[in-house]
Amino acid sequence: MKVPKSKKKFITIMRVMTVCIIVWLLAWIAASVLYSSVVPAIAGAITSCLFAIILAEFYYSGVEFVCPDCNIGFVPKRADLMKNVHVKRGRKFTCPSCGKEVVAIESFRGDMDD
């Protein structure tokens, strides 16, 4: 999926996709209750996971972080980012330029173009 040039669009897509995944999962859970079978819920959970991975990839391709100390933007390693996303809002990364562990400011790669 192509990352849009505008930050607003990027955030909107992220939000819409998150809502879609939740609705999708709920629909399958509802089907599970309706047919009193766990199969739809499992199918829903698996497909939701796949969508979540796609969404995470999309996020990774659009995001960058800015070190508050030296103001340099950087893209953390995929594994580091995924690990950090699950730890609160403040995202601690080791800045590649000054080597300090900082709470980096989430930014958008498209912003660098201007």
Ligand SMILES: [Zn+2]
């Ligand atoms: Zn730095």
